[in-house]
Amino acid sequence: MATPRRILVLLAHPVLERSRVNRRLADAIHGLEGVTLHDLYEHYPSGDLDVRYEQSLLLSNDVYVFQHPFYWYSVPSILKEWQDLVLEHGWAYGQKGTHLRGKITFNAITTGGPTTVYRPEGRNRFTVRQFLAPWDQTAVLCGMRYLAPFVVHGSFRLNNDDDVAPHAAAYRRVLEALRDHRFDLDRAQQAQRLNDDLDALITGEPPGATGEASA
Amino acid sequence: MSDSVLLQAFIYLAATVVGVPLAKKLGLGSVLGYLLAGVTIGPYVLGLVGTEGHNLMHFAEFGVVMMLFLVGLELKPTLLWELRRPILGLGGLQVLATIAVIGGAAVALGVPWREALAVGMILAMSSTAIVLQSLAEKGLLKTSGGQASFSVLLFQDIAVIPILALFPLLAEGGMRARSSGGNGLPGWAQALLVIGAVAVVIGSGRYVVKPFFRLLAQTRLREVFTAAALFLVVGIALLMQQVGMSPALGTFLAGVVLAESEYRHELESDIEPFKGLLLGLFFITVGAQIDFGVVAARPGLVAALVVGVVGIKLGVLYGLARVFGLDRPARWLFAFGLAQVGEFAFVLFSYGLQTHVLTPALASPLVAVVALSMAITPLLFITFERVVLPRVTAGGARRPDDEIVNADHQVVIAGFGRFGQVVGRLLKANGIGATVLDLDPNMVEILGRLGFKVYYGDASRPELLHAAGCERAKLFVLAVDDPEISAVIAHAVRQHFPHLPILGRARNRAHYYTLHRAGVKKIFRETMGSAVEMGAATLHELGMRAHTAYRIAQAWRRHDERALDELGKLWGGDQGVYFANARRMVDEAERLIRNETPMAFDEVEAEWDNESLREEVAAVAKITQDASIAPVPPGEDEAPPRPSS
Numbered sequence: 001m002a003t004p005r006r007i008l009v010l011l012a013h014p015v016l017e018r019s020r021v022n023r024r025l026a027d028a029i030h031g032l033e034g035v036t037l038h039d040l041y042e043h044y045p046s047g048d049l050d051v052r053y054e055q056s057l058l059l060s061n062d063v064y065v066f067q068h069p070f071y072w073y074s075v076p077s078i079l080k081e082w083q084d085l086v087l088e089h090g091w092a093y094g095q096k097g098t099h100l101r102g103k104i105t106f107n108a109i110t111t112g113g114p115t116t117v118y119r120p121e122g123r124n125r126f127t128v129r130q131f132l133a134p135w136d137q138t139a140v141l142c143g144m145r146y147l148a149p150f151v152v153h154g155s156f157r158l159n160n161d162d163d164v165a166p167h168a169a170a171y172r173r174v175l176e177a178l179r180d181h182r183f184d185l186d187r188a189q190q191a192q193r194l195n196d197d198l199d200a201l202i203t204g205e206p207p208g209a210t211g212e213a214s215a
Numbered sequence: 216m217s218d219s220v221l222l223q224a225f226i227y228l229a230a231t232v233v234g235v236p237l238a239k240k241l242g243l244g245s246v247l248g249y250l251l252a253g254v255t256i257g258p259y260v261l262g263l264v265g266t267e268g269h270n271l272m273h274f275a276e277f278g279v280v281m282m283l284f285l286v287g288l289e290l291k292p293t294l295l296w297e298l299r300r301p302i303l304g305l306g307g308l309q310v311l312a313t314i315a316v317i318g319g320a321a322v323a324l325g326v327p328w329r330e331a332l333a334v335g336m337i338l339a340m341s342s343t344a345i346v347l348q349s350l351a352e353k354g355l356l357k358t359s360g361g362q363a364s365f366s367v368l369l370f371q372d373i374a375v376i377p378i379l380a381l382f383p384l385l386a387e388g389g390m391r392a393r394s395s396g397g398n399g400l401p402g403w404a405q406a407l408l409v410i411g412a413v414a415v416v417i418g419s420g421r422y423v424v425k426p427f428f429r430l431l432a433q434t435r436l437r438e439v440f441t442a443a444a445l446f447l448v449v450g451i452a453l454l455m456q457q458v459g460m461s462p463a464l465g466t467f468l469a470g471v472v473l474a475e476s477e478y479r480h481e482l483e484s485d486i487e488p489f490k491g492l493l494l495g496l497f498f499i500t501v502g503a504q505i506d507f508g509v510v511a512a513r514p515g516l517v518a519a520l521v522v523g524v525v526g527i528k529l530g531v532l533y534g535l536a537r538v539f540g541l542d543r544p545a546r547w548l549f550a551f552g553l554a555q556v557g558e559f560a561f562v563l564f565s566y567g568l569q570t571h572v573l574t575p576a577l578a579s580p581l582v583a584v585v586a587l588s589m590a591i592t593p594l595l596f597i598t599f600e601r602v603v604l605p606r607v608t609a610g611g612a613r614r615p616d617d618e619i620v621n622a623d624h625q626v627v628i629a630g631f632g633r634f635g636q637v638v639g640r641l642l643k644a645n646g647i648g649a650t651v652l653d654l655d656p657n658m659v660e661i662l663g664r665l666g667f668k669v670y671y672g673d674a675s676r677p678e679l680l681h682a683a684g685c686e687r688a689k690l691f692v693l694a695v696d697d698p699e700i701s702a703v704i705a706h707a708v709r710q711h712f713p714h715l716p717i718l719g720r721a722r723n724r725a726h727y728y729t730l731h732r733a734g735v736k737k738i739f740r741e742t743m744g745s746a747v748e749m750g751a752a753t754l755h756e757l758g759m760r761a762h763t764a765y766r767i768a769q770a771w772r773r774h775d776e777r778a779l780d781e782l783g784k785l786w787g788g789d790q791g792v793y794f795a796n797a798r799r800m801v802d803e804a805e806r807l808i809r810n811e812t813p814m815a816f817d818e819v820e821a822e823w824d825n826e827s828l829r830e831e832v833a834a835v836a837k838i839t840q841d842a843s844i845a846p847v848p849p850g851e852d853e854a855p856p857r858p859s860s
Contacts, residue, residue, distance in 0.1 A: 045765035156832050
C-alpha cells in the first residue's frame with residue numbers, strides 16, 4: 001500500500017465566526033490525521049502573504065483543497081492574492097517550474113443558490129465547473145490533476161448542526177478517501193461535483209462507514 | 216520718570232528684537248545676539264544706555280535664579296543623586312585646580328598671594344547663564360558633556376558660599392570680626408542658619424506648596440497662579456540671601472523638590488517667559504557693561520589676560536574631563552563651554568573691593584576681562600561645533616568637506632534616532648541613499664561606528680539644508696523627536712525649499728497640528744501605528760478572529776484620523792469648544808465599538824453581513840416556490856453582499 005497522501009486545506013473565509021456552513025465543514029476535518037488546516041484569514045490578518053512559507057506548505061503536501069464561499073462566482077480576495085503570489089513562474093509553472101507536478105487539487109465551496117440555478121437554463125446560466133474554469137486551467141498549467149469541486153448548495157437553508165451534518169460527513173469522507181488512496185481520481189476529474197455520487201468515487205470503503213451521500 | 220523707564224524698556228526691547236533674530240539667522244546663537252545688542256546700545260557705540268545699567272544688571276541677574284529653578288524642575292532628586300560624583304569630584308577639582316593655576320600665575324606676575332588667591336577663586340567661576348542657555352538651545356544639555364558641565368556649574372554655585380565667607384579672612388590683617396555673610400553671626404550659627412533655610416525650602420516644597428497651589432488652581436485665574444509661581448521663586452531667593460547663600464542654589468533646590476509635583480509643567484510655563492526676558496536683559500547688560508575705556512587704554516594687556524584666563528581654564532577643564540573618562544566630543548564641549556568667567560565674578564569683585572581684599576587697580580581691568588570672556592563664549596561654542604567637533608567625531612580632519620560635496624541624495628532625513636533609523640534602514644535596503652542629519656553628537660558617533668553616515672548639525676539652519684542637498688532632493692523626512700525643533704525645521708524647509716514635500720513625525724496632537732499648519736504634507740503620529748497594532752493583538756488574544764480584529768482596528772484608526780482632522784480646525788481656538796468636541800469624538804468612537812451607530816464599524820460588518828439577503832431569499836422563495844426561475848439575487852457565500860449590489 002502506498003503511503004497516505006498528505007492533504008492541505010486552504011480555508012478562506014473573511015468572517016468565519018459568522019459562517020454557518022464553512023465553519024462546520026472546517027470543524028469536521030480539523031485534526032484529521034494527514035490533514036493540515038490552513039486558515040488564511042487568521043494567519044494573515046492584513047492579507048499580506050508569506051510566499052515562501054506558503055510554497056513550503058505546498059511542497060510538504062500532496063493534495064490541496066481550496067475551501068471557501070463562492071463569492072461572486074469565484075473566491076474571496078485572499079485566495080486570488082494567494083494564487084497571484086504563490087504560484088510563481090519558474091516555481092509552479094514554466095520550464096523550470098515543476099514543483100507542483102502530479103499534485104491533486106480541487107475547490108470545496110458553498111453557494112447560496114440551489115443546484116438547479118447552476119445550469120444553462122437556470123438563473124446563473126453556467127455550471128459551477130464552468131465558473132471554476134480559471135482554477136481548472138491554473139491546475140493544469142501547473143501540471144496538477146484538477147478534480148470536480150465539492151459543493152454545498154443552498155447554504156441559506158442550512159442553519160444548524162443537523163442541517164450541515166450530512167455535508168460535513170461527506171467532506172470528511174472525501175478527504176479520508178483521498179488520503180488513503182481509495183478515491184477514483186479519473187472519475188473525480190470527469191464529475192460535475194464530487195459529492196453528487198460519492199459512493200461511485202470511493203473504492204474499498206472501510207468497515208463501519210455509511211454509504212450516505214448528499215446533494 | 217515713567218517716560219524714561221518706558222524709553223529704557225523700549226531701547227532694551229528694540230535691541231533684543233533686532234539683535235537676537237539677526238544673530239540667530241547668522242547661526243551665532245541667541246546669547247551672542249544679546250551681548251552684541253548690549254555692546255551696540257552701550258556707552259561706547261550708540262550711547263543709548265549709561266551707568267544705570269549696573270542696577271539693571273543686578274535686577275537682571277534674577278533671570279539666572281529663575282533659570283536654575285527651571286533646571287531644578289527638570290531634574291528629579293534621583294537624577295541629582297546620580298550626579299553626585301561629577302558634582303563633587305569634577306566640580307570640586309575644577310575649582311581647586313583653576314584656583315591653583317590662576318593664583319600661581321598671578322603670584323608669578325608679582326601679585327601678593329592674598330589677592331592672587333582671591334582672583335583665582337573669582338576666575339574659577341563659569342557662567343551658568345551663558346552655558347546653560349547655550350547648551351539648552353543646542354540640545355546638548357542631556358549629553359554626557361552637557362551633564363558634566365551642569366554638574367560643575369552646580370558645584371560652583373555651592374562654592375560661592377564659602378568663597379564669600381573667605382574673603383573677609385583674606386583681607387589684609389585678617390579682619391576676623393567681619394564674619395561670613397556679613398550679618399555678624401559666628402560660623403556655627405551661620406551654618407545652622409543655612410541648614411535651617413534649606414530644610415525650610417525642602418519641607419515647604421514637599422508639604423506646603425502642593426495644597427497651596429491646589430487652592431490657587433481652583434480660583435481658575437491664570438494670573439494668580441503666575442503671581443504665586445513668581446512669589447515662590449522670589450521668596451526662596453530672598454530667604455537664601457538672608458542666610459548668605461546663593462539664591463540661585465536655593466531656587467534650584469526648590470525646583471528639584473517640585474520636579475515630581477503635578478504642578479511642574481504649570482510652573483515651568485509660568486516662569487519660562489520671565490526667565491527668558493530677564494536672562495536676555497542680563498546678557499544685554501553684560502554687553503553694555505564692557506568697559507571699552509579700560510580695553511582701549513591697555514588693549515594688549517586685556518587681550519593677553521583674556522587669552523590667558525580662558526586658555527588656563529580650558530586646559531584645566533580638558534585635563535579633568537580626560538581624567539574623568541569623558542569621551543572626546545564631550546571633553547571638548549565641556550572644556551570650550553566652561554572656559555569663560557561667570558557672572559558671579561562681578562558680584563565677587565565688588566565684594567572683594569568692599570572687603571579690601573582687592574585693589575581697584577587690579578580689579579577694573581579684570582572686570583573687563585570677565586565680560587569679554589563671556590562675550591567670546593558663543594564664539595567658542597561655534598568653534599567647538601564647526602571646527603573641533605567634526606574632527607573629533609570623525610576621527611579625521613577631512614570629514615566636513617566630504618559632507619557638503621556628496622550630499623546629492625533623493626531624500627534628506629532630519630533626526631536619526633529610533634524613529635528616523637527605521638525609515639533610513641528601509642530606504643537603504645532598497646538602495647535609496649539619504650542624507651542624514653542629527654543634532655546629537657553622541658548618536659552621530661555611535662551611528663558612525665555602526666556604518667551609518669550621519670552628519671552632525673542643526674537642520675533648521677538654511678546653510679546646512681543647502682549643504683544637505685535640499686534643492687535637488689525629492690523628499691524631506693522630518694523624524695526629529697523634539698516637537699519644538701521639529702517645528703522650526705519644518706518652517707525652515709517650507710520657507711527655503713517650498714518645492715520639497717515633507718513627511719513628518721508627530722510626537723503628540725499639538726505637534727501634529729503645528730506641523731499640519733506649517734504645511735507638512737503627511738504626518739505620522741509616532742506611537743499610533745504600534746498602539747493600534749497592539750490593540751488589534753489584544754482583541755485577537757481575547758478570541759477575536761485575527762482578520763476581524765485587524766479590520767476593526769483599521770476602521771477605528773480611520774475614525775480617529777477623521778476626528779483628528781476635524782478637531783484640528785478647532786485647535787488653538789476656544790478651549791471649551793475644542794474639548795467639548797473632543798469628548799464627543801471619544802464618545803462616538805466608543806459607541807462605534809459597541810456597534811450602536813452605523814459608522815466605521817458597521818462599515819466593516821455590513822460588507823460581510825448577509826442577513827438582509829437571507830431574508831430576501833427566504834421571502835422570494837416562499838412566493839415563487841420554484842427557486843430555479845425565481846429572480847433571486849446572488850446569495851450568501853455566492854457573493855459578499857454589498858450595498859446596492
